[in-house]
Amino acid sequence: MTEALVISPDQSAKRGDERRYFAGQLLSPHEVGYWRFGTLIKPSQHKKLDSKDINDHFRFLLGRLLPHRDRILAFAREEGLSSSYCGNPRTFTPEPAP
Secondary structure (H helix, E strand, O other): OHHHHOOOOOEEEOOOOOEEOOOOOEEOOOOOOEEEOOOEEEHHHOEEOOOOOHHHHHHHHHHHHHHHHHHHHHHHHHHOEEEEEOOEEEEEOOOOOO
């Protein structure tokens, strides 16, 4: 996903990667891979978008993701894709390619 979109995720893991509790305890490996991207302005500094207006957050996300729409849809068709908003998972099923 990172290579396809040329966007660095806030967090990511592959299925089977080591997973740790925030205090450092080793947990079971990741059962599925994930790629997380949110409204961090500079992930390395953990600075979030300063607005409390959800529209500003959507504009930020759409501004970063819409230019890659075709790649995201192709990835979803080929690899399968699910998404979550505030931890609520949703399976994403794109329409078939024309």
